[in-house]
Amino acid sequence: MKKEQVEELLEKREFKELKELLETMHPVDIVEILEDIEQRQMILIFRLLAKEEAAEVFTDMNSDMREYLINALTDSELEEVMDEMYLDDSVDVLEEMPANVVDRLLSVTDEETRQKINALLQYPEDSAGSIMNVEYISLRKEMTVEDAILKIRQVGINRETIYTCYVTEKKKLIGAVDVKDLLTAGESRLIEEIMDENVLCARTLDDQEEVASKIRKYGLVAIPIIDHENCLVGIVTVDDAMLVMQEETTEDISMMAGVSPNEDSYFGTSVFQHAKNRSLWLMLLMLSATVSGEILAHYEKAMAAMPVLITFIPMLMGTSGNSGSQSSTMVIRGLAVGEIQFKDFFRVVFKEIRVALIVGVLLAIVNGVRVYLMYDQDLTLAIAIGITMIAIVCMAKCVGCTLPLLAKKIGLDPALMAAPLISTIMDTCTILMYFAIITALYRM
Structure with a gap:
């Protein structure tokens, strides 16, 4: 309007x-x-x-x-x-x-x-120092509440936030005091008497995503930033933290989709740049998928003898890729919000295995009955498909939950270990497992 x-x-x-x-x-x-x-x-x-x-x-x-x-x-x-x-x-x-x-x-x-x-x-590009604001209100511990309020009135208009003031001594951070405490305290009281000495802070070289997570976790309006000498050099406010989280989320979504991260908007990025961002990932995934083709070629004689085996490959590959993607998405999300840490490695794996067994058995029963009824009541084929389904779901869940955790441990972005990569890995594993089980059962 x-x-x-x-x-x-x-x-x-x-x-x-x-x-x-x-x-x-x-x-x-x-x-x-x-x-x-x-x-x-x-x-x-x-x-x-x-x-x-x-x-x-x-x-x-x-x-x-x-x-x-x-x-x-x-x-x-x-x-x-x-x-x-x-x-x-x-x-x-x-x-x-x-x-x-x-x-x-x-x-x-x-x-x-x-x-x-x-x-x-x-400061490094993704550090707390690169996004901090050096315009904050600094108080001395020997000031009275009246003096502090007067200072806020004088300089507050040029500061991004005045809700929390920081107490320094020789530039070192020693405490913090909220404006609410100043307004409700007696004017003659000293700042030293009402300040909070237990102040959450971050360092200039800390990763900006970690700083943003700390602001979100503790519900802060701003967090003070100190240097290697513990001197207060700036603050990161909640609006800056929100921008960081938005940028990191956008980057993670891009990487999970197999697209190189890009800071510009969708319409602000040229067609050539879009193609460039996507082609590298597609090229890598395409080349890695050739391994699956080589494995299929190896089992060419088995497929020639039983052409029906080919009809189940897309279903099994799709199921394994989707299963792995589900687990990786949940773990990547948990790592992003701080719910999951690398120390939870075995807890995560144990949980995913139990989930995989339930899901795998359910899918195996449904597919086993379907195969038995649709393919001349071939019990061996139905059992083979059922066992393969359980095995690939269990493997996919394990791969999907462990790769993001391992990536985080070695300093890579867990979002790299997302749907495209997991699906490509599981395609190869699925074909190997499928033909190994088929061969073993039909030789019995």
């Missing part, structure tokens, strides 16, 4: 009314409208926004929109946007921009801000 209003006001050139309408809208909603209009109109709308709102809108834009705006805006306009943005958001923007655009953005920032940005850019 508001999109139509914005387009109508633009067409009528009623900019005063448009400005008033934009003031009532959320920055995210404004970005959605800007994505669907002409670039010339996008610049016009952006220039109508208040400074604070313009900075938030700029933060929520995709990289292509940002780059176009940066090239279109004057230095003074860019300076206003950069001044209003929080440092961690500025760093995120700079990391996505080409070198020439980065140089221009840094040129319109003051020396102090530029030094802080450069310091953040030096």
